[in-house]
Amino acid sequence: MVTKSDRLNDRELRAWRGFLTMQDDVRRHMNRQLTSEAGISLAEFSILSALRLQPDRPMRVFELVDTLKWEKSRIIHQLSRMVRRGLVERRASEEDGRGTDIALTAEGRGVIDKALPLHIDHIRRLFFDVVTPRQLDMLADLSEAVLENLEGEPFDQ
Amino acid sequence: MVTKSDRLNDRELRAWRGFLTMQDDVRRHMNRQLTSEAGISLAEFSILSALRLQPDRPMRVFELVDTLKWEKSRIIHQLSRMVRRGLVERRASEEDGRGTDIALTAEGRGVIDKALPLHIDHIRRLFFDVVTPRQLDMLADLSEAVLENLEGEPFDQ
DNA sequence: GATCAAAGGATGACTTGTCATCTACTCAAC
DNA sequence: GTTGAGTAGATGACAAGTCATCCTTTGATC
Numbered sequence: 001m002v003t004k005s006d007r008l009n010d011r012e013l014r015a016w017r018g019f020l021t022m023q024d025d026v027r028r029h030m031n032r033q034l035t036s037e038a039g040i041s042l043a044e045f046s047i048l049s050a051l052r053l054q055p056d057r058p059m060r061v062f063e064l065v066d067t068l069k070w071e072k073s074r075i076i077h078q079l080s081r082m083v084r085r086g087l088v089e090r091r092a093s094e095e096d097g098r099g100t101d102i103a104l105t106a107e108g109r110g111v112i113d114k115a116l117p118l119h120i121d122h123i124r125r126l127f128f129d130v131v132t133p134r135q136l137d138m139l140a141d142l143s144e145a146v147l148e149n150l151e152g153e154p155f156d157q
Numbered sequence: 158m159v160t161k162s163d164r165l166n167d168r169e170l171r172a173w174r175g176f177l178t179m180q181d182d183v184r185r186h187m188n189r190q191l192t193s194e195a196g197i198s199l200a201e202f203s204i205l206s207a208l209r210l211q212p213d214r215p216m217r218v219f220e221l222v223d224t225l226k227w228e229k230s231r232i233i234h235q236l237s238r239m240v241r242r243g244l245v246e247r248r249a250s251e252e253d254g255r256g257t258d259i260a261l262t263a264e265g266r267g268v269i270d271k272a273l274p275l276h277i278d279h280i281r282r283l284f285f286d287v288v289t290p291r292q293l294d295m296l297a298d299l300s301e302a303v304l305e306n307l308e309g310e311p312f313d314q
Numbered sequence: 315g316a317t318c319a320a321a322g323g324a325t326g327a328c329t330t331g332t333c334a335t336c337t338a339c340t341c342a343a344c
Numbered sequence: 345g346t347t348g349a350g351t352a353g354a355t356g357a358c359a360a361g362t363c364a365t366c367c368t369t370t371g372a373t374c
Contacts, residue, residue, distance in 0.1 A: 015293045018300030098322040136172040143175030149287045255352040
């Protein structure tokens, strides 16, 4: 049973503030590295690398939603911006008259192929170089526990 | 010495994807809970609770920057929006002619006093209830290690 | 084959966050 | 007391993310 109280204790506060700050800073660093070395944002990187996982076929919008776990509308807006920049293409799906296939353009493929190794180098230096294997596994466990817990919560989906 | 490679191994991938997804989802949940139960966003909550830490004096903008570790411009824009909504006030600083004091309005104080306990309840259910003390300390250590490491990196500040 | 709920996706309005740039003031050196 | 570098904060333009709403197609039921 968990002790309830109207404030966080020192241990909780340390972890929580550290987590929030770290996660915010890490995102900002990733964004800046990608912008300056590959000319794309972290959001664009996320979409492009999801598409790169299925190199030889386009993906449906809902597959991107499932892969990235973003809100549908967030994905769709991001795709619209990326279509404008020529990184991806929309095509009517052949299987489902309501559906849209999303495909990498040649430029999108070029960009992600260049960005991926640079980004992996970056997050290695940023993150993995100072995190022990034990911490890594604990973070994975913790993340999965929290994610699973989230599904039962109000304000979900 | 760390093994370099152009891709993440399974262990790294599991932790990294879990972390990114979890952190994104947690933010979204916090935002929704605050919006629906207290009528403010997470960004507004962050500013208001920083101000609430010094209940009896206004804070300077740079103090908010130091406390929250946000970019200066992010803080300033957020403050402008919150002034518009009547949650905080700007006053010329008496000590420094360039400076601005930021103070809670009566409404801002009312809102944060109502929001704080609700939010703490929420993150307890969301997060602390499924995270062990050991994991908590590990997360704090990990966050501090990564934050410290970030300071030496390019793309900092 | 008409009806209708649900699925797949798009759009608009609005908030949030970033970068680049700008103004006003301070403080030190001369 | 000028000059000039650095500090404190503000602004504008744009990219991201959220919510509410909309349109079309599908698929089940009658």
